[in-house]
Amino acid sequence: MRVRLLLQGFALTLVLAQPAGAMDDETLLQVRAARSIAAEAAAICDQQTRGAITGTYANEMLRDAADELRDARRKAVTHAPQLIGVISLALRGAEAGDGRALHRASETLFAMEGAHGRAD
């Protein structure tokens, strides 16, 4: 378990260390979509913890998010293999309703956008 976490952390560090300019459109598309889905699922988990949403809504949204992330991971295999680790982290978060994992994945993906991220 610890070895897997270490490898995951190493993979994420490698990804984050890439120069921002190196990201092509296809990868950027994948990163942005996965980042938002992870963030949406994380917000669902947060609101569920607060008791602000119904169980049905939370379950269905997390199931949809997991489906989207599964799709994203499938696409990443051919287009952006460097994203597989972080998308898998988000997918496990969505499947388990783990808001912390989803937040971590979303933040990591946001950082990966780097210079391509939003202008605030």
Added chain:
Amino acid sequence: MGGLIEITLGIMTAVGGFVDISELVFAAQAGSRFGYALIWVFAFATLGIAVFGEMSGRVAAVAKQPVFNLMRQRLDFGLGLFTLIASVVVCVITCAAEIGGVALMLKLLTGAPYSLLAVLSALALVTVIWVLPFKWIERVFGLLGLLMLVFAVATVNIHPPWHEVARGFIPQAPAGLPAKDLVVFAYFGVAIVSAVLFPYEVYFYSSGGIEEQWGPKDLNINRLTTIVGFGLGSLLALAILINAAVLFRPLHIDPQMPGTAALQAAIPFGRTGLLLALAGMVFAISGAAVETGLSAAYATAQFFGWDWGRYKKPRDAPRFTIAWLATFAVALAIVLTGVKPLQLVEWAVVSSIIVLPLTYLPLLLIANDPKYMGKHVNRRLTNSLGWPFYGLLSVAALAALPLYLLAHGGAL
């Protein structure tokens, strides 16, 4: 008193029926991606739909001509036929997006399977159209769609920075955007114009005027409905944009799932807010599904000169009846292929803006023709807004497809 109630109900129906799935999706994404910078585009597009909606209602009331009658008279047959085919395709795709949207919202409310809910939704919509008189079809969905006002109440509750919201009404592009994001910004601008000015809205509105046998005495109701009703309806869409800027943007959410928008009401108001938002979306999107389904049939029947209208019994307008039933059947079949409603929304907005100039040109021409309109021809103010707007729409129509491809449908 009765007149006042009619006017109030008309305005409320227009407000509740204004937002459909495409506005919901684009308003939420626009707010989360670009903050308040696209508010002016919504305001601009609302001015456009008010001008052209008023014009189409006036032409229906005075000249008794719905849009596709004009098309046949004013455009060359080949160009008219092209516009008809394109419009029907757009209506069917939009209807599919709306049915998919209704099924999605119902899934979030009930947990039942999406495909089953899509079938049940389509059957329920067809039954409502079959059973209810035209006026009540409009009103049921429009008035129940007012549940979406919870989004506007949420906006007040979350205290957005109002000075920044006000600044959003000034035409602008956000400073410091990289070139790629500027392309996406332009794509969102075009998509919002398209979503607000969907051609089906004028097909439905002008055909509705004829269904309800409007005459010159109804011109004031027409003016109030289009200016006040559409204006207030647009505020609902703006509320969704502002809520997204305040609540979603800091969380790095650019909504990829239509159901995420309901969180805007859940965050300030909890479960009650969530349920009101979901129910409001079900009714508002259902109303749009009905409008698109009927609009495809109105367009076809009017172009070919068939008997049409919900005020007639189905056996007295058989081809019209078959046309709207077929529209729902094809739209449902598209939904059942598994294509995502969000994808359908993108196709619908891009294809609809290409049809828009062809829809509005005959309308502008006839609204300026004293032979048809007598003393009710366009006034100087309407023309000074209508023609420049038409020019901008034509530019947007030319830019839509390249922008869609360059911006990867706004996903870039």
